[in-house]
Amino acid sequence: MSDPSAAPARAAHTTSTGERGSFCTARCTCGWYGPARRARSLARADADAHLAETTDGH
Numbered sequence: 001m002s003d004p005s006a007a008p009a010r011a012a013h014t015t016s017t018g019e020r021g022s023f024c025t026a027r028c029t030c031g032w033y034g035p036a037r038r039a040r041s042l043a044r045a046d047a048d049a050h051l052a053e054t055t056d057g058h
Helices: 006-011 040-055
Strands: 013-019 024-026
Touching: 013 040, 024 040
Parallel strands: none
Antiparallel strands: 013 024
16 A cells, blocks of 8 residues: 655745756745756756655655
8 A cells, every 4th residue: 555645745846947048047936946067967967866855755
């Protein structure tokens, strides 16, 4: 049986990326944001790392 308390915590973290000029930044609905990156792939990796931290219970 799955833990129903885990689903709302995961739903609270939805990431996206946005661009301003030549920089891309990852953001999350929880208020977190990553550093400005020139490569979109690095911004996406920052977002993936944030999601991994939140699912580990941090």
